[in-house]
Amino acid sequence: MILNSTSVYVRMGLSSSADAASVDSMTLFVLLLCACIIFGHLLQKSKWMTESVVALIIGLVTGIIILVSTGGKSSRVLVFNEELFFIYLLPPIIFNAGFQVKKKQFFRNFLAIVLYGVIGSLISFLIVSLGSLQLFKKLDIDLMALGDYFALGAVFSATDSVCTLQVLNQDETPHLYSLVFGEGVVNDATSVVLFNAIQKFDLSHITPTNIFQFIGNFLYLFLTSTFLGVAVGLFSAYLIKKLYFGRHSTDREIALMILMAYFSYMLAELLDLSGILTVFFCGIVMSHYTWHNVTENSRITSRHAFATLSLISEIFIFLYVGMDALDIEKWRFASNSPWTLFGTSAIMLSLVLLGRAAFVFPLSFIANLFRKSRNDKIAFKQQVVIWWAGLMRGAVSIALAYNKFTTSGHTQLQGNAIMITSTIIVVLLTNVVGGLLTKPLIRLMLDPHKHVGSSMTYDFVSEKTLPLLSNGEDSESNIDTGNPIDSSKVVHHYWRMFDDTFMRPVFGGRGFVPLIPASTTEDTQH
């Protein structure tokens, strides 16, 4: 299929017409990334700031400086590029999330995650779409076609899983992290499907056939994307086990892992599946099998190299969003009607708050019905945190909004410009307010004694993934963080049996003892 394409044509890198300027901006960008890491570290001691907020602020400040230094002439400081985001920045973040996720927690909460991520996103989508349709009409700022309101619903139902990773800590609040982050990943897929469905479907007459078609479409997308990720992950495990096992080819092992993970994402995108879901499950499978088939040095390197790539991508995105917020062009169009802009932003923000409340509390109630142990139920205070932590909208929303309301980053229509600027305002507000208040909120709502100081726990946490390296244990062994319910225990038991009997002999994985004489070389190093 790939080779049949008549236009296999790679155009990467900076456009040659803007050579010198590109080197300028690249240098500036790299410098700003360094600054974000340094200031993020320095400000981390205060329990309020997250690195993403630091990056947003640095981006905004830089944007202002550039605007002032160019005398406001440079109408385009930085063009938000969807492809840069979806092809280069998002994959490492989601892959790393899958690679580092606590698998047991994730699968134990699977029902709740799917409830939030699919049904919840749909509820949120409907509330935002229909709410904005009604309110915009009432306020006489009815600027758009019917389809645009539904697109708006999809844009604002995309929770930003990247932000979630920043405010919730997997080791401090594993249960919440797994719920909110898991929801974010499933929700990303839902939003993209919704968004594409809306672009294609005739919305003027919604029929039951349409709805079934949509549900079928979603199930197909969810299952095939997951299957593809699992398949590529398993293939990588098998390949590395056969080719390199015990050969100490650390660089090649890591290179293969990175390339295969990226391949899974690109292949999914090529087949119009959800690359996000695919690469997430590829990460899970790789950490369950492939990671155990490589040398100890590869294990340490892969853990940290993937986390580093993800960190750089995250900071890059927030810096990008911060700088892009100041794009003069769209503000110029929107500034003719400041009250309209204010109105739309306020409406969207309220609808996002409302839309999320409308599904978190009812769906948590439903999820709790399936949980027998009292300890395991999602308490009301936890529900509040889930509601709050998932409010942040980020780069996915911006990317979708640009896709819908601009033509390759530019717009001349006032209605579209207002939608873009409202999106940016909501993203900035939810990120800054959310970023600043989530940590205090968690301390307030949940047990305060567990969270002494975030900077201390941070230092502890970042190396915590590593004790499991030497004795071959897996993240799965953290069973004591909550009492699993019986049914999940049974499922896990059967999975274990299946894994041990059929999967591990083929794909390696934990406990697969390296049978290599060269392993003595490693032992003498320590």
Place this chain on the structure above:
Amino acid sequence: MILNSTSVYVRMGLSSSADAASVDSMTLFVLLLCACIIFGHLLQKSKWMTESVVALIIGLVTGIIILVSTGGKSSRVLVFNEELFFIYLLPPIIFNAGFQVKKKQFFRNFLAIVLYGVIGSLISFLIVSLGSLQLFKKLDIDLMALGDYFALGAVFSATDSVCTLQVLNQDETPHLYSLVFGEGVVNDATSVVLFNAIQKFDLSHITPTNIFQFIGNFLYLFLTSTFLGVAVGLFSAYLIKKLYFGRHSTDREIALMILMAYFSYMLAELLDLSGILTVFFCGIVMSHYTWHNVTENSRITSRHAFATLSLISEIFIFLYVGMDALDIEKWRFASNSPWTLFGTSAIMLSLVLLGRAAFVFPLSFIANLFRKSRNDKIAFKQQVVIWWAGLMRGAVSIALAYNKFTTSGHTQLQGNAIMITSTIIVVLLTNVVGGLLTKPLIRLMLDPHKHVGSSMTYDFVSEKTLPLLSNGEDSESNIDTGNPIDSSKVVHHYWRMFDDTFMRPVFGGRGFVPLIPASTTEDTQH
């Protein structure tokens, strides 16, 4: 300076007009990269193949398949993009080379390296330029202006340090590796300066002033580039020592190292210096100071992560060159005159062979005059290996040729098309022949007992960098690989004193004992 630029404008990623096609080619490319690593590994057991040759061949085969499958319609399979090469692919390779280079060997051979890299490149440049001028006239294929011949000389005097890394092994032949690779780095800088000087200078009347100007220009470039690299490297060491020392923030440490190294390269390019020299010295300083200030996990991760990035970039380049070789457009122009093409290619190849012989043997003689110990002199057999191993022309030559003879990858002039195709032929020939014959040549010319089997030594070698991690020793401790001459011993002694007294207290480095209570956490892991 950066902020004053009126057009700070980032355009990265794939052009939006070619979205689907780009995803196609990206997916294909990632798949091919995987294939190169896998086949490279499988073929490594044969002592003839190097990974670069495998990548070249896979690239060629893929190009043929695409051509056939599109029925020869797709005239542009892949556009060679200078920026992709110089901004994204080259920096990690050169940085990694500096980071992993055996510093003692490099500095001990510094005189010979500068002789080869500067004087040698100039000799080679003059021979290729004047030789092609004479021979092309005799063969009646005089297609170009005077300046083009000199540009050709610069193009073909650019030794490919990437290829050198592939055929020579730092641990098998450290002395030769350091000479040929060191020459490659200095030579890269010389070629780029030469190339730029030729574009600017009036070549019709070369005056002594011009020549002095050129020498001054080169010295300025060499010294400022080196200084910039050292400065950024030292700053990174200081920063990480102050900020993170003992904090177990592995991901942030690695991210900062990567970003600062990249920053040094971009800044050098922005200031019209040699980014290659800068990032090489930045790598050396980072491995001498910064690397010792980070946690043990960061050390393992950085060694392997940088090597992995470099590996992927290298394979990418060769795959790229292999695929680009089949670009129909230029072959169409060149195929009207197959004999001319054959003639030019043969002439260029002979001149490259001759130009290299003309400086390796005389300059080795001069370098030997300064070496007292008989063991330390460059033997004739070694000179032959140096001559042969540096013959390969690679992506730098192609990038310079494209820069000179095309307008953003396209050309309509027959003379230019012939120059591009000749360059590609020379690059392919030197790489395939060089890649296949260098290892046997080394076995033939040098002590055969030392090199039992390359695949065995390879496995041993790839982990060999790591025993020095645990006990804090440095690559510098391999003193027994050759008898250092007295003067270098004295220089090294004073450098050591200076380093211990002034540098290490500020910038950290080897032996700077971590004073952290948290270090016990690390100990328990092993």
